[in-house]
Amino acid sequence: MLKIKNLEAGYGKLKVLRRISMHVNPGEIVTLIGANGAGKTTLLHTITGLVKTLAGEISLQGKNINKTAPEKRVAAGCSLVPEGRQVFSTMTVKENLVLGGYVQYKKDKKTAAHEMEKILHIFPVLKERENQLAGTLSGGEQQMLAMGRALMAKPALIMMDEPSTGLAPLIVKDIFRIIGKLREDGNTVLLVEQNAKAALGIADRGYVLETGKIILQGPAEDLLENRDVQRAYLGRDVG
Amino acid sequence: MSSELFLQYLFAGISYGIIYAIVAIGFNIIYNTTGIINFAQGEFVMLGGMIAISLNPHLPLPLAITLAVCATMIIGALIEIIFIRWLDHPSVLRLIIITIGISILIREAALHIWGESVRALPYFVGNEITSISIFGTNISPQVLWVIGICSLIVACLSFFFKFTSLGQEMRACSANRTAATLCGINTRNMVTFSFMLSAGIGALAGCVMSPITYTQYDGGTNLAIKGFTVAILGGLGNSMAAVAAGLLLGIIEAFSVSVLPLAFQDAISISILLIILFVRPHGLFGSKEAAGLKEF
Numbered sequence: 016m017l018k019i020k021n022l023e024a025g026y027g028k029l030k031v032l033r034r035i036s037m038h039v040n041p042g043e044i045v046t047l048i049g050a051n052g053a054g055k056t057t058l059l060h061t062i063t064g065l066v067k068t069l070a071g072e073i074s075l076q077g078k079n080i081n082k083t084a085p086e087k088r089v090a091a092g093c094s095l096v097p098e099g100r101q102v103f104s105t106m107t108v109k110e111n112l113v114l115g116g117y118v119q120y121k122k123d124k125k126t127a128a129h130e131m132e133k134i135l136h137i138f139p140v141l142k143e144r145e146n147q148l149a150g151t152l153s154g155g156e157q158q159m160l161a162m163g164r165a166l167m168a169k170p171a172l173i174m175m176d177e178p179s180t181g182l183a184p185l186i187v188k189d190i191f192r193i194i195g196k197l198r199e200d201g202n203t204v205l206l207v208e209q210n211a212k213a214a215l216g217i218a219d220r221g222y223v224l225e226t227g228k229i230i231l232q233g234p235a236e237d238l239l240e241n242r243d244v245q246r247a248y249l250g251r252d253v254g
Numbered sequence: 255m256s257s258e259l260f261l262q263y264l265f266a267g268i269s270y271g272i273i274y275a276i277v278a279i280g281f282n283i284i285y286n287t288t289g290i291i292n293f294a295q296g297e298f299v300m301l302g303g304m305i306a307i308s309l310n311p312h313l314p315l316p317l318a319i320t321l322a323v324c325a326t327m328i329i330g331a332l333i334e335i336i337f338i339r340w341l342d343h344p345s346v347l348r349l350i351i352i353t354i355g356i357s358i359l360i361r362e363a364a365l366h367i368w369g370e371s372v373r374a375l376p377y378f379v380g381n382e383i384t385s386i387s388i389f390g391t392n393i394s395p396q397v398l399w400v401i402g403i404c405s406l407i408v409a410c411l412s413f414f415f416k417f418t419s420l421g422q423e424m425r426a427c428s429a430n431r432t433a434a435t436l437c438g439i440n441t442r443n444m445v446t447f448s449f450m451l452s453a454g455i456g457a458l459a460g461c462v463m464s465p466i467t468y469t470q471y472d473g474g475t476n477l478a479i480k481g482f483t484v485a486i487l488g489g490l491g492n493s494m495a496a497v498a499a500g501l502l503l504g505i506i507e508a509f510s511v512s513v514l515p516l517a518f519q520d521a522i523s524i525s526i527l528l529i530i531l532f533v534r535p536h537g538l539f540g541s542k543e544a545a546g547l548k549e550f
Contacts, residue, residue, distance in 0.1 A: 063436060089438035097436060103429035106422070115427045116437040120419070168438065 016041045016203050017062070017172050022071035024061040030069070031057045039172060044194065044204040046214040046235065048248055049224035056098055060176050062205075064088050064093045068206045073094070078169055090118045092171035096164075096178060100157040104150030105115045108141055108160055111149050115164030127167070134163045137193065140186070155186035162193070167203075174205040175198070179213065191217055211248035215239045223248070261391040264276020267395045269466070276459040277481025277495035279411065280452035282497065286428030286491050287441075290349040293331070294535040295456055296356035296478030297364075302326045302457025303363060303469035305375045319461045319474040323454050331455025334446045357474065364471040375464040396465050403462045407455050424448060428491070461485045476520070483527040488489055489540020499538060505549065527532065 017039040022186040025031040031054045039045045049055050060066040064085030073080055080091055105110050112131055113120065120127035135142040138159045144152060147158055151188055158178055165173055175194070179187040187210070195217050197204055208214035215221055215235045222242060223231035231244065238244050255263075267333065277295055286293040295435055306322035313321070338344070338351050344352075377384065378399050385392040415421040426434045427444040433442050467473075484503050488495030509524050530537065 073372065084440075085435050086438050086440045089436065095436050097433060101430050101433040101436075103426050103433060105426060105429045110422060110425075112517065114422060114434075114437050117423070164437065209373070 016076060017061070017076045017205065018072075020072045020074075022058075022061065022073060023069045024057060024066050024077055025069060026057075027108040031087045031227050032061065034071070034107045035224075035227075035229055037222055037232070039203060039205050039231065041171075041203050042201060044198050044206060044217060046206045046208060046218035046221045047219060047224055048208060048211040048214060048238075050246075050247070051209075052226075053224040053241055054227040056176055057227075059095055059176050059205075062088075062093060062174065071141070081231070083140060088170050089170070093171035094165035094168045094173050095163070096158075096173065096175040098176035098180065100154070100161045102152075102157050102160050102164070104148065106149060107146050108149055109145045111164050112141075112167050115167030124211060130167055134166055137166075137196070138163050148253040155182050155189070158182060158186075158190060164199075170202075172203045172205060174207070176207050177209060178206070178207065179210050187213065193253075211244070212239075232248060257389075258391045259512075262391055263512065264505065265391070265393050265397055267508030268501060269463075269504070270507060272401055272497070273459050273463050273467075273477075273500075274480045274484045275497045275500025276404050276407060276455055277477050278484035278500055279408070279493045280456045281481055281485040282491050282493050282496055283448050283452045284456075285485075287424060287445050288338075288349065290346055290353065291482065291485075292449070292452065293350065293353045293478060294360060294474075295452060295481060296328030296474030296476070297357050297360040298326055298330060298366060298453040298456035299460035299463075299477050300471065300473070300474035301329060301360065301453075302460030303375065303464040303473075304368050304471070305457075306461045307362070307375055307464065307469060308368070309313055310375060310445045313523075315376070319375075322461060323457045326457035326460075327454040330449040331446050331524075337348045338449075339442055339446065343360040347508060357478070361472055361474065370471065370473055372468045373464075374471045375461060376467045378462075378463045394466070396462075400462050400466065403543070404459060406460060408493075411455070411493065416443055420447065450488075461524070479520075479527075480523055483523045483530075486527060486535075487530050489537025492537070492539055495537065495539035503535040 018039050019035055020158055022035040023030060023032055025100055026138055035058060038189050047058065059067055064083065066245055068081055075092055078091065080088055083091055103114065112134065113127070117126040119130060138239055141163055144156065149157065152160060162175070162178070178190050180196070182190065191213055194204060194206065206218060215238055218235040220233065221238045222229050222237045223238065231238065231241065261491055277299060279299065280295045281291055284290065302322050305325050306318045309318035311323055323518060331416055337356060338349065377396050379395045386395055386507050415425055423434070424444050424447060426437065426439060427441050431441050480503065484500045487503065488499030503526065506526070507519050507522055508521060
C-alpha cells in the first residue's frame with residue numbers, strides 16, 4: 016500500500032527526518048509512536064506533501080508520488096486526519112463532509128451522497144448535528160467529523176495524527192473503537208499517537224521514531240513487551 | 255430638517271454606502287482566501303468604469319459594461335498569476351507591499367492610457383436632470399440603479415458562497431487553508447478565483463456609479479480608503495457586516511453635509527477609521543477572539 020524508502024525531509028535547513036524506511040500493508044493498522052519532536056507529524060506531512068521531500072521515495076499503491084502536488088495526493092488515495100482536528104469551523108457539519116468528498120463528488124454526486132450516508136452511520140452523533148456549525152461541536156465530535164471528512168474521499172490509506180489529544184478518556188476509547196472498526200471494514204490505517212499503550216493495543220505493527228530516525232519496529236505485541244519501549248513510552252519502571 | 259431633505263440625504267447616503275460596501279466585500283473576499291488586504295481593490299473599480307467608458311461609443315451600454323467587467327476580471331487573475339501565485343510562503347507584509355505596488359502601477363498605466371480628464375458613463379436611463387419622485391422627494395433613477403445592482407451583487411454573492419461548490423471550496427479555503435489542501439482542493443486556484451471575483455464586482459460597481467460620481471485615473475485611491483474603513487468597521491472578512499457598515503458610513507457622510515462643510519466629508523471617514531482602530535480593532539460586528547488569532 017504505502018512504501019517509504021530512505022526518506023529525508025525538513026523545514027529549510029533543519030532536517031527533521033533522516034533516512035526513514037517503512038511500509039504499510041493493505042488492511043492493517045500501523046502505528047507510529049515517539050516522543051514530542053521525534054518527527055511523527057513531519058513524516059505524515061511529508062507523505063501528504065505539505066512538507067517537501069528532500070531525498071528518498073514515497074510510493075502509494077505502487078505509484079511514486081514524490082512529485083505529486085499535495086491536493087492531488089488525496090485523489091491518489093491518501094487522506095490525513097490532521098492534528099488538532101482542523102475542521103472548517105465556520106461551515107456546517109454537512110458542508111464539511113461534502114468538502115471531504117470533493118475528490119468524489121467532482122466525478123459522481125451519487126457516490127458522494129451514498130458515502131455520506133455510510134459515514135453518518137459510523138458516526139451517528141454527526142447525523143444529529145448535521146446542520147450545526149463545526150466550530151460549535153465538542154472536541155470529540157470535531158475529531159469524529161475530521162475522521163468522517165477524511166473518509167469521504169474513500170482513501171486507500173487513512174492517516175491519523177494524534178486523534179486522542181485533548182479528549183476525555185471515555186471518548187478516546189470510543190475513537191479507538193471506531194479506528195478498530197475501520198479496519199474491519201477493510202480500511203488501511205496509519206496511526207500516529209502519543210498514547211502508545213492504546214495505539215499498540217489496537218495496531219498490527221508499530222514503528223518507534225526517535226529524533227527523526229526509526230529505532231525499532233515490529234509486531235505491536237512485541238513492541239508492547241519490549242523493555243525499551245516500556246520504559247520510554249509506556250511509563251513503566253522496569254528494573 | 256424637512257422630511258424631503260431628510261430623504262434626499264438618506265438616498266444619497268445609501269447609494270454611496272452600498273458602493274463602499276461593495277469595495278469592502280472585494281477586500282474581504284481576498285482577505286478571506288489569502289489573509290492580506292489588496293490595496294489595488296480601488297483600482298479595479300476605476301478600471302471597470304474606464305474600460306466601459308472607452309467601449310461605450312462602439313457598443314451598446316449593457317454589452318460595454320459586461321465586457322468591462324470581464325476584462326477587469328482577467329486583469330485581476332493576471333495580477334494574481336504574475337505577482338503572487340509563484341511566491342513560496344510569502345509573508346503578509348510582503349504581499350501587502352506588492353498590492354500597493356500593483357495599485358500604483360495600474361494608476362500610472364491608466365494615466366497614460368486615459369489621461370487626466372474626468373470621464374463618465376451616460377446615465378442608464380434618462381439624463382442628469384431626469385428624476386423620479388419617491389415619498390415626495392426627487393431622486394435620480396441612477397441612484398436606484400446603483401442601489402439595485404449593488405444589492406443584487408450582494409445577494410448573488412451570498413448565494414454563490416452558500417450553494418455552489420466553487421463557493422464552498424473558497425469558503426473552505428478561507429476557513430482553513432491546510433485542511434482545504436488535505437481535502438484535495440487546489441488552494442492556489444482559489445486565490446486566483448478570489449482575485450477574479452473581487453475584480454469583477456469592483457468593476458461592476460465602478461460602472462454603475464460612474465454616471466453619478468465620475469471616473470478618473472486616480473479615483474480608486476479614495477474609494478479604497480473608504481472601502482477599507484468599511485471593511486474594518488464591520489470586522490475584516492465578514493461580508494454581511496460590511497454591508498451594514500457601508501450603509502452606516504454612507505449615511506453618516508451624507509448627513510454630515512448638513513452640519514459640516516462638504517470638504518470635511520473625507521475627514522469623517524478617516525476619523526471613524528482611526529477611532530475604530532483605537533477602540534474596537536476587531537470591528538463593530540467582529541469577535542475579539544477571532545481577531546486575536548489573525549496574523550493581520
